[in-house]
Amino acid sequence: QVQLVESGGGLVQPGGSLRLSCVGSGSIFRGYVMGWYRQAPGKERERVAYITTDSFTNYVGSVKGRFTISRDNAKNALYLQMNQLNPEDTAVYYCNRFPAQTAWGQGTQVTVSS
Numbered sequence: 001q002v003q004l005v006e007s008g009g010g011l012v013q014p015g016g017s018l019r020l021s022c023v024g025s026g027s028i029f030r031g032y033v034m035g036w037y038r039q040a041p042g043k044e045r046e047r048v049a050y051i052t053t054d055s056f057t058n059y060v061g062s063v064k065g066r067f068t069i070s071r072d073n074a075k076n077a078l079y080l081q082m083n084q085l086n087p088e089d090t091a092v093y094y095c096n097r098f099p100a101q102t103a104w105g106q107g108t109q110v111t112v113s114s
Contacts, residue, residue: 006105012111034097085110
């Protein structure tokens, strides 16, 4: 069964940084565009960024210039470097193919608060 496991979240002060990681089992990564998504309390899940197999990247406007998505195909891993975090970034962060096609993992909680 394909499974995604996210990690790296936590509590950080405004202006701080976090690096999220996602590892997948099976062939979920190979040959697919991968993305990071987030869901804030009371809001719908939204795409944050995606990366193609040849590392072309795209970001939602609110994170552009602050977040960096990357992937390691050999390790079936996806990363999200998040800098200059602000309270509006507080959410549960998930990885999945883009568009999302597989079961969601448990996500990793990111809380930005002073």
